[in-house]
Amino acid sequence: MSANKVNVDLQRERAKCDFNTEELTNFLDWGVKYTEKRRNLEQKVLSVKGLLDDTPEEYMSHKEKYENSIRKSVLFYKTLHSMEDENMSIDEKTRINFRNIVTSAVFKDNSPLMLHNSMFIPTIMGQGTDEQKAYWMKRAKNMEIIGTYAQTELGHGTFIRGLETQATYDPDTEELVLHSPALSSYKWWPGGLAHTANYCVVMARLYIKGKSHGIHPFMVQIRDEETHMPLPGIKLGEIGAKLGFNTVNNGFLGFENHRIPRDRMLMKNAQVLKDGTFVAGSNSKLTYGTMVFVRVIIVNSMANMLAKAVTIAVRYSAIRRQSQPKPNEPEPQILDYVTQQHKLFIAIASSHAFYINAMWLWEIYYSVTSQLAGGNLDNLPELHALACCLKPLSTIDATTMIEKCRLACGGHGYMLSANLAQTYGLATAAYTYEGENTVLLLQAARSLVKAWGGHVKGQPLKGTMAYLAENPTVKVWDGSVDGIIQSFKVVAIRKLSSVVKILKEYEKSGLSPEDAWNKASVFLTAVSEAHGRAVLLSVYKSETDKRAAALSPPLRKVLLQMVDLYVTYWALEKVGDMLLSYVPVVGKRASTVRRQFALSWALRLDSGHVSPIAFMSAAAERRQYASITERDVEELQRRYIELLAAIRPNAVGLVDAFDFRDEILNSALGAYDGRAYERLMEEAMKSPLNAEPVNQTFHKYLKPFMRGKL
Numbered sequence: 001m002s003a004n005k006v007n008v009d010l011q012r013e014r015a016k017c018d019f020n021t022e023e024l025t026n027f028l029d030w031g032v033k034y035t036e037k038r039r040n041l042e043q044k045v046l047s048v049k050g051l052l053d054d055t056p057e058e059y060m061s062h063k064e065k066y067e068n069s070i071r072k073s074v075l076f077y078k079t080l081h082s083m084e085d086e087n088m089s090i091d092e093k094t095r096i097n098f099r100n101i102v103t104s105a106v107f108k109d110n111s112p113l114m115l116h117n118s119m120f121i122p123t124i125m126g127q128g129t130d131e132q133k134a135y136w137m138k139r140a141k142n143m144e145i146i147g148t149y150a151q152t153e154l155g156h157g158t159f160i161r162g163l164e165t166q167a168t169y170d171p172d173t174e175e176l177v178l179h180s181p182a183l184s185s186y187k188w189w190p191g192g193l194a195h196t197a198n199y200c201v202v203m204a205r206l207y208i209k210g211k212s213h214g215i216h217p218f219m220v221q222i223r224d225e226e227t228h229m230p231l232p233g234i235k236l237g238e239i240g241a242k243l244g245f246n247t248v249n250n251g252f253l254g255f256e257n258h259r260i261p262r263d264r265m266l267m268k269n270a271q272v273l274k275d276g277t278f279v280a281g282s283n284s285k286l287t288y289g290t291m292v293f294v295r296v297i298i299v300n301s302m303a304n305m306l307a308k309a310v311t312i313a314v315r316y317s318a319i320r321r322q323s324q325p326k327p328n329e330p331e332p333q334i335l336d337y338v339t340q341q342h343k344l345f346i347a348i349a350s351s352h353a354f355y356i357n358a359m360w361l362w363e364i365y366y367s368v369t370s371q372l373a374g375g376n377l378d379n380l381p382e383l384h385a386l387a388c389c390l391k392p393l394s395t396i397d398a399t400t401m402i403e404k405c406r407l408a409c410g411g412h413g414y415m416l417s418a419n420l421a422q423t424y425g426l427a428t429a430a431y432t433y434e435g436e437n438t439v440l441l442l443q444a445a446r447s448l449v450k451a452w453g454g455h456v457k458g459q460p461l462k463g464t465m466a467y468l469a470e471n472p473t474v475k476v477w478d479g480s481v482d483g484i485i486q487s488f489k490v491v492a493i494r495k496l497s498s499v500v501k502i503l504k505e506y507e508k509s510g511l512s513p514e515d516a517w518n519k520a521s522v523f524l525t526a527v528s529e530a531h532g533r534a535v536l537l538s539v540y541k542s543e544t545d546k547r548a549a550a551l552s553p554p555l556r557k558v559l560l561q562m563v564d565l566y567v568t569y570w571a572l573e574k575v576g577d578m579l580l581s582y583v584p585v586v587g588k589r590a591s592t593v594r595r596q597f598a599l600s601w602a603l604r605l606d607s608g609h610v611s612p613i614a615f616m617s618a619a620a621e622r623r624q625y626a627s628i629t630e631r632d633v634e635e636l637q638r639r640y641i642e643l644l645a646a647i648r649p650n651a652v653g654l655v656d657a658f659d660f661r662d663e664i665l666n667s668a669l670g671a672y673d674g675r676a677y678e679r680l681m682e683e684a685m686k687s688p689l690n691a692e693p694v695n696q697t698f699h700k701y702l703k704p705f706m707r708g709k710l
């Protein structure tokens with residue numbers, strides 16, 4: 001893009017950015033090498049002819065959209081396969097994949113093959129025996145077969161143990177008979193199931209000799225490999241139009257006594273022997289492994305979606321001018337309104353927080369799955385609990401903030417050509433899929449309550465739950481970043497101990513444990529949220545500190561400002577909770593601590609971090625209580641506003657550093673050149689209604705109606 005074609009406001013913004021955006025891109029990509037690899041991949045994919053739509057998808061019919069997305073999927077995956085490097089380690093693959101969203105340039109509403117890669121292949125890997133893996137992986141990776149993950153049914157999504165699809169073992173023929181006993185047992189939702197996949201992993205209840213042995217995965221062929229017709233005993237179809245995911249070809253599936261060979265049960269964890277003997281796995285929850293994997297990668301996916309939305313909204317806010325607060329002066333860029341900065345800068349910080357947490361969580365996932373391979377299940381509960389906190393929090397925050405980005409673009413944000421509505425549609429789907437958020441928070445609460453019970457009995461708490469054993473009664477509010485993170489931990493401890501007390505009270509009053517749990521469930525989800533927030537905040541801070549040491553001082557400063565903004569924002573959002581985190585500390589001690597902190601803040605502020613004004617007042621204070629006060633809140637508010645001001649000159653640089661090509665942003669408002677009005681008009685002209693000056697309905701309906709002849 002030649003500089004003279006770039007909107008002048010954006011040029012100015014880029015000129016005043018005081019850090020090296022390329023260095024930040026490398027930081028987000030986890031190294032220069034990965035930036036290069038990602039860009040090469042994008043370049044290769046995006047130069048394939050026919051991958052990008054000439055006609056916007058929204059003007060196509062439902063059927064055309066599907067057919068177009070299949071056409072593109074074939075081109076897309078062919079290109080990706082041609083680039084695959086078998087020698088690459090999983091670590092390298094992850095780092096590239098975590099920031100590779102070239103898919104979204106090609107599929108605005110996702111691909112019908114997405115489940116093949118994100119769940120079908122991972123399930124074969126995680127649930128198949130070595131022999132099964134050798135056979136099925138080869139076919140799946142070469143795309144000789146296309147698969148999906150069929151778990152959810154019309155009647156049950158959340159409650160996996162309630163799934164009704166039956167897989168009954170017939171020892172005479174050594175076959176499994178798949179059957180859907182009721183409409184509610186029809187599989188409903190799996191991506192690509194309707195017309196795309198010819199195989200799928202079906203999660204079904206295993207029966208042997210009339211006895212149920214729980215839910216297990218079965219590899220089932222659903223369509224003929226030649227004709228693609230559904231096989232006998234299989235009913236297939238599409239579930240219809242949705243808020244988003246309209247090119248994913250989500251389907252339904254019913255079985256009428258459909259037979260498959262015994263070895264189609266994926267038997268890494270549990271087995272059915274030829275004679276019908278059932279061999280249970282070491283932990284029935286290992287069957288849920290693919291879901292844990294996807295919950296982990298969703299955190300990263302939310303970072304990408306949010307980064308995309310905020311890139312669009314910040315660039316647009318830099319070129320959009322509106323209102324005239326000062327007479328005789330030009331209308332300001334809307335990015336100069338502090339309310340606008342409040343809407344947007346937290347989204348930048350949250351993307352950073354999610355990228356960093358996602359990579360951290362992935363490393364835990366990877367280490368736990370390696371332990372599982374060696375038969376060590378010790379850390380599985382903690383991984384499950386973490387995924388059950390971070391998947392919901394990242395999807396809740398991303399969804400809320402993407403919608404804020406849309407609103408921050410005013411009327412134009414409502415246009416599909418802005419690509420904010422579709423991004424919201426994709427993000428909000430993740431609120432529900434892979435475990436509905438409330439349900440997952442309650443799962444995490446179950447682990448937290450259990451851990452607390454163990455702690456009370458003197459058992460040590462491990463890993464990310466270790467802090468729960470800390471004694472919260474000695475903390476003093478100091479307003480520092482570390483202090484606030486500590487407060488979030490204390491809040492989690494307080495909420496957890498309180499809910500355990502409440503549960504006991506409910507049970508004492510005669511409620512069953514289940515009813516007590518339900519009655520306390522609003523507080524239980526709050527406990528998980530508090531724990532999840534403590535994890536998000538502390539991992540973001542500690543990992544940034546760790547990695548920032550190797551960065552240039554200007555970038556380090558910016559990254560720490562973002563951490564500071566994130567922590568301050570959440571302290572203010574949760575200011576009521578902050579009251580929970582501190583206990584009275586009388587007299588001298590409280591004020592001495594305060595003074596020390598005020599001094600350290602003043603020193604820090606001298607380096608230009610934030611305005612010193614906010615903290616000097618604290619030094620002079622004499623108070624009897626160390627709990628957060630009105631004054632502390634005012635200080636936080638001032639600091640927050642100072643941070644917005646400090647970040648403002650770098651705002652465009654910060655979003656440029658996400659390094660999304662225009663094809664990936666796919667937005668009239670967010671393109672690099674900032675020519676939003678020209679692009680809005682170009683997009684408007686693509687409306688089929690603009691192809692003719694007068695639409696036939698004028699003569700057919702309007703005119704007779706207006707002349708009173710209808």
Ligand SMILES: CCCCCCCCCCCCCCCCCCCCCC(=O)SCCNC(=O)CCNC(=O)[C@H](O)C(C)(C)COP(=O)(O)OP(=O)(O)OC[C@H]1O[C@@H](n2cnc3c(N)ncnc32)[C@H](O)[C@@H]1OP(=O)(O)O
Binds near residue numbers: 114285291294436
């Ligand atoms: C090279 C690598 C590169 C990688 C990088 C690649 C990057 C690429 C990036 C690309 C971006 C793409 C983004 C993704 C797109 C994906 C699209 C997906 C589309 C959507 C697909 C779907 O949507 S697919 C269906 C998902 N459907 C659910 O998600 C059901 C939720 N429902 C449950 O999950 C269970 O129903 C629920 C509630 C737990 C209760 O299960 P339940 O009733 O059986 O169990 P209970 O509650 O009784 O709990 C009994 C005990 O089990 C423990 N436990 C429970 N679960 C456990 C577990 N998983 N692990 C361990 N332990 C577990 C628990 O902690 C208890 O432990 P304890 O007894 O000690 O307390």
Ligand SMILES: Cc1cc2nc3c(=O)[nH]c(=O)nc-3n(C[C@H](O)[C@H](O)[C@H](O)COP(=O)(O)OP(=O)(O)OC[C@H]3O[C@@H](n4cnc5c(N)ncnc54)[C@H](O)[C@@H]3O)c2cc1C
Binds near residue numbers: 149150155157432439
């Ligand atoms: C876009 C999209 C793609 C999907 N793709 C797939 C796929 O490829 N394969 C597949 O198998 N599935 C897929 N699903 C299904 C998805 O996994 C389920 O919809 C999800 O797990 C939620 O289950 P549910 O629909 O049964 O919700 P429900 O459990 O019925 O939730 C309804 C409400 O009840 C509440 N609730 C339910 N149980 C409890 C409880 N125990 N305690 C408190 N509250 C409760 C929930 O919080 C929610 O508010 C997809 C879904 C979507 C939206």
